[in-house]
Amino acid sequence: MEILRLKELMIQKGMSREDLANKVGVSMTTISNINSEKNLPTIHLLLQIAETLNVDIREMFVPTKGTAISQLEVEEVKDFLKRSLKILEFEK
Structure with a gap:
């Protein structure tokens, strides 16, 4: 299961990778690397992406x-998020 629903x-x-x-x-x-989960975005970048995608x-x-999520998904x-926060702390 993909964690991020970016793609x-x-x-x-209707937004291309180039547009985003x-x-x-x-x-x-x-x-592309975020889409394939090769790299994790920082929380800041995640917020920018969410805002850009509205x-x-x-x-x-x-x-x-209208969609229930499983405990595994949670x-x-x-x-x-824990891995993203560790990356953010490391970048300080």
Whole structure:
């Protein structure tokens, strides 16, 4: 299961990797690596992406409308956020 729904949200919003990359100030490779979960975005970048896509940041992880999530999905999101926070602390 993919933790981030970035690719799905980009399709829904009709936004290409190039468009998103330009709007948030990163390379297309960065967006591609986030999509494939090769790299984890910082919380700051995640917030920029959510704002650019005009979605609640929670929608980056799970659909917020009419969809129940499993405990496994909750745990995967928690793990993702913990890893992201560790990266953020390391970058200070």
